[in-house]
Amino acid sequence: MKRDKGLLIVLSGPSGVGKGTVCGALRKHDTHIRYSVSATTRNPREGEIDGVNYFFKSKEEFESMIENNELLEWAKYVDNYYGTPRKYVEETIAAGHDVILEIEVQGALQVKETFPEGVFIFLMPPSIKELRSRLEGRGTETQDLIDSRITVAKDEIELMDKYDYVVENDEVEAAVERIKSIVTAENCKKERLIHIYKELVKE
């Protein structure tokens, strides 16, 4: 299939819903999707690798990227910066490849302003109770911080309306299959194909 531009796919959702786990599982599938690596000032969690999971930056480095307009979006979330380097995303889409961004809700809404034609997927916990239990399961955060994340999560769920799709993360592989289906379906959308097929009639 001839394509002009790739899709920009934005996978977002509340902290603790499992964006990283789902995105990691998706990477193990044989898809043509490319993965954007975010920059952050937060500390690496166990097993996270610089340049693979995130580009880990100091506060000063990050603020210089903001100033130089090198970020497609950025957000400060519970004292840490998160952001998406712009260049990789723009070049990869222009080359006709689909790119996925796994980002926080604040950042996703910024990307929507620049790329309204993006595919915005909201990853949803099965319940607030389950979200709390996942945050507690990490064992890396205080009860106060978890309470604050739950409050933020509820506000973020209210922003679901800005998204195109909602994927329940009840089970990681099920969520991955839904995301793969969304990407396939988006690539079959009439708007993206009609100019190719109008040519066919002229044969």
Next chain:
Amino acid sequence: MKRDKGLLIVLSGPSGVGKGTVCGALRKHDTHIRYSVSATTRNPREGEIDGVNYFFKSKEEFESMIENNELLEWAKYVDNYYGTPRKYVEETIAAGHDVILEIEVQGALQVKETFPEGVFIFLMPPSIKELRSRLEGRGTETQDLIDSRITVAKDEIELMDKYDYVVENDEVEAAVERIKSIVTAENCKKERLIHIYKELVKE
């Protein structure tokens, strides 16, 4: 997942593109999709069973169904009537099940007037040359009839704009996978889920 209503999925495309073959292959997959059976006045092809592939009707029977408003859509296409019994479709959707209609292009556009919220999929031949070769391969039609079908097909491809998705039927199983993905993605659309999840926040 709690659902109010099922999806109405309309699979259409030019005569000879392989709608019947693709729909038959889809039926062999384990999906939750229900299949509407069309009524027609055309003669059964070899292997076709009344009530499974079509309800085969006389011209008089079909015209009485039109008069009694028992058809969701109907069309006359090269001297034969084709139509979709209304009752099965409406009841199945109301019960929360997805239903697929495999119908001609004229009929699909009629359904769109009644069900603009339906999911309209245009099955596309890889080329006009390939479409001609498939029609010839059937061995059931004269060269004049094939020429007329190709002219109609070109007009129908111009109507692609009225559809939501375009699926290339390059290979039957690949087309089936694309259709399954579209159904999965449509079931993840925010519009269909947001009222469920707004409840979640109130927990």
